Amino acid sequence: MPIENREINEYKLVIAGLDNAGKSSALIALRKKYNFYERVKNLKPTIKIDYSSFKFIETYRINLWDMGGQKKFREIYIGNPIYFTETNYIYYLIDIQDEIKFEESVKYLHDLLDIYRDLDYSNEVIICFNKYDPKFKSSEDFFDRAEMIKNLIVSQNKDMKFKFFGTSYYDISSISKAISYSLDKLLNLEEIDVGLSKIVNQFSCSYAILYTASGLIISDHYMDVMDIRAFEEKISSKISEDLEFFQRLKDEDAKIYDRVALSEDKTEYVKRYSIISGKNIENTFYIGIGAQTSKINEIKIELEKFRKILLSTFM
Numbered sequence: 001m002p003i004e005n006r007e008i009n010e011y012k013l014v015i016a017g018l019d020n021a022g023k024s025s026a027l028i029a030l031r032k033k034y035n036f037y038e039r040v041k042n043l044k045p046t047i048k049i050d051y052s053s054f055k056f057i058e059t060y061r062i063n064l065w066d067m068g069g070q071k072k073f074r075e076i077y078i079g080n081p082i083y084f085t086e087t088n089y090i091y092y093l094i095d096i097q098d099e100i101k102f103e104e105s106v107k108y109l110h111d112l113l114d115i116y117r118d119l120d121y122s123n124e125v126i127i128c129f130n131k132y133d134p135k136f137k138s139s140e141d142f143f144d145r146a147e148m149i150k151n152l153i154v155s156q157n158k159d160m161k162f163k164f165f166g167t168s169y170y171d172i173s174s175i176s177k178a179i180s181y182s183l184d185k186l187l188n189l190e191e192i193d194v195g196l197s198k199i200v201n202q203f204s205c206s207y208a209i210l211y212t213a214s215g216l217i218i219s220d221h222y223m224d225v226m227d228i229r230a231f232e233e234k235i236s237s238k239i240s241e242d243l244e245f246f247q248r249l250k251d252e253d254a255k256i257y258d259r260v261a262l263s264e265d266k267t268e269y270v271k272r273y274s275i276i277s278g279k280n281i282e283n284t285f286y287i288g289i290g291a292q293t294s295k296i297n298e299i300k301i302e303l304e305k306f307r308k309i310l311l312s313t314f315m
């Protein structure tokens, strides 16, 4: 079958919220992280929606709609529900630091929910209490604020389902957790996500990351909080380095499918998987893991079992 005719599944995620809620920042963090270099363009510059799109693996494309939140734009969207058709998941960001705007934010959310009701949206509405920076994690005041808004939203919209997250640009995994929630459901990645998180917990790994040959992260779990800069320095450069390494091996036709880097008591291990789908499309995946050296042999055994999960997900 010619490549052009291959079926690509398209998914639409809408990111909305008041101006200054941190939508674009969260997406920039994700973009760096997921490395979706593919295409970033403005759909309609006057209306200020940033549209970006990335191909997850060969057969899936995710389209992200970043709905600029200034009042004049909100009015336009509310008057033109067409923007929201065919949404797979709506993410609504509320700036948890900006108490003065809570009322306005809940009001805009309700306007959007009315539109989604008419469109028969049936997935969960994902609410992110954004700017919930690590330093506020143990703050009772912030917890109470979030609970208050949560109760308000749930009690006034009993016909809809909600999922709540606390997110921050200063904790990259909080953003990826929120985005993974919908991707897991849309792309059936739940088994992968659970499997990888189990490995991290069982072997106290500092990280475990599943990514593709283009460096796109499919699932990642960390022991510690990491902000976007730390992520850039550590993980992102590690991924490019490992991808280069495996590319060189491939060029030389070497049949080597893993890599170990030792440093004192820590070891970084990477394993390459090649999964051939039913349509004869080859998808290459890598799992990178950081752990104590004494645990690496057991981890290798676990990772061999992981192949089964990849096969069942991507066949």
Ligand SMILES: Nc1nc2c(ncn2[C@@H]2O[C@H](COP(=O)(O)OP(=O)(O)OP(=O)(O)O)[C@@H](O)[C@H]2O)c(=O)[nH]1
Residues within 6 Å of the ligand: 017, 018, 019, 020, 021, 022, 023, 024, 025, 026, 067, 068, 069, 070, 130, 131, 132, 133, 167, 168, 169, 170
């Ligand atoms: N403390 C903190 N500040 C953040 C966070 N995310 C974003 N900001 C700051 O919030 C401001 C607004 O961020 P944007 O991402 O431009 O907000 P937006 O929601 O895209 O705004 P519009 O495009 O007008 O709708 C910027 O100054 C960011 O640096 C966060 O997690 N924590």
Ligand SMILES: [Mg+2]
Residues within 6 Å of the ligand: 023, 024, 025, 066, 068, 069
């Ligand atoms: Mg923005």
